[in-house]
Amino acid sequence: MIELYKSKIEKDINEAEILINTFRDDVEKGLDKIEKTLPSKYFYNKKGDALFVEIMNLPEYYLTRSEFDIFKNKTEQLIEAFNIDSNSYFELIELGAGDGLKTKELLKTLDSKNYKFNYFPIDISLNALSLLEKDLNNDMPNVSVKTQQGDYFEVLNSLKQSKKPKVVLFLGSNIGNMTDEQASSFISKLGNNLQKGDKLLLGVDLIKPEAIVLPAYNDSKGVTASFNLNLLDRMNNELGANFNLNYFKHHPEYNEKTGVAKSFIKSTINQTVEIKAIGKSYSFAKDEKIHTEISRKYNDTLINQIILNANFVINNKIMDSKAYFADYILTRY
Template sequence: MQASATELAQHVAEGLQRTPKTLSSMYFYDDAGSRLFQQIMELPEYYPTRAEFSIFREHGPAIAAALHPEGAGEFALVELGAGDGAKTKLLLRELLQANTEFIYAPVDISAGAMTGLVEALGRELPALRVVPVVSDYATALTQLPTRPGSKAVLFLGSNIGNFHPADRRDFLRKLAAPLAPTDRLLIGFDLQKDPRRIRAAYDDAQGVTAAFNLNLLTRLNRELGADFDLSQWEHYTDYSPLNGAVRSYLVSTCAQKVHIEALEETIDFAAWEIIHTENSYKFTLPQIEALAAEVGLRVVASFTDAAGDFADVVLAAQDE
């Protein structure tokens, strides 16, 4: 097996021994998963993408200014989890129109998504200097301190909400550690709102979110030689207003055994047993400020859409 398949096999071996059984949402994003997520972003129930688009359209010049303090010189705009870059293109156009000296370094784990992004940028923004990085976040984070000049790191689309609270703090500390005084972070946070709207965004009427979740089993069948029968699994999600957490699961609809060739193991599943696949936490603005302070960051600027559904928050290292 290739290294990536070895890592996936190790993750599955560990995750399916836990109680409850757990798999990471980072493995959603093979090429098929990335295509399905593009469809999710266009669903009527899925408000976060539209909300963040509206923020970039309305506040583009102010966001660009906040990311590149006056006198900071040339900088690298690094985007973790770039996807198709649709929202980021609005910011890239602002920077190009202002004759800002910068390079754009999109990071994505999906080679297919990266190829599509680089080709699209070449057509739409030919003056843009692009340095693509096909990598996971952990590897990309280790490379940030090696880049010359100042940098602005983007982490959009409420991806920060996918981390467990302890992992979130650890991730943000790693982002904060290499920041120079003129460096900036821009992180998208989905805000708490009507619980029914939040739940619908993760369990749409067309079933695209269900297909996205179930695609994880298809990936295990293809890459690890597993024999999951998708007709015996269902997507389920819930939302708790108490802690702001959406939790997504794959549910076994019957007692069954699944053989995973790469592990040389057969896993037993009881009827209605779950595999926990994703968390998606929602935040309040005071929670965001408190989180920033806890990990050595400060809020420089905060931009929200008109409905208050979403916030893009610019952060910097705390003053010495």
């Protein structure tokens, strides 16, 4: 028993070291660029997770509420757009399920109408999947939940073997955190794991005026600023950096014409920062920006462009009551 416990501790330490080393390497790669970058995935540690939950409840942050509006009030339209027979079995697969807040609305209706399906939530977080499974077992005991931890495409490839009809959910405008080239590649790779006739629900934020979009990334309480700057705090704690957060600020930008929102961390003075884990110092000029995140907004033209070579066709587009957000229903051909 002692040896097993010791082995587990060693395994946890090794995994933690791998994560820190990957973090270090990604930071070095980004800060060595002429136009400095930091990967947005490192926003999410314990503090970052809590800040993002707070962001989702802010009055300025319309994205979560908008898609929830669709799932809450237009559930019948979504199900109709899936074009599935209530008497035939299908697989409902969600990429990055998280807490399943929106999907629960869909599951309730499918359950009440006696659709025959298994729900496969995929997420990298085992904790999130465990909590989701527990919630669903309590609230909807008739729904068959088969949690899948791991990489989207590895799980999809394993599920592909079943040959059963599939409906894949990719919500929250997560596709918007990719460049257009990355999004096209992602959709193509996703399609390669599906069969003819399978459906993809792609949730995207729509192009809107700056007056609506920019406050979602620059709220009046400064929570988004804290979320962005938490990246520097994490580097201080985990990589031995000496960023002084008083000399950096959150800086969001949005271009209405292109529909691209970007988040930056801007240096407010000329300064040099040491990162011990990398063994380097980095100079930042006054007003120099570190790019941390992209949040692409879409319209029909852009969606058609990213699915151009992926063998998908748009069947339906369902919007929230304010037409801020859209869930596109695509069919694999």
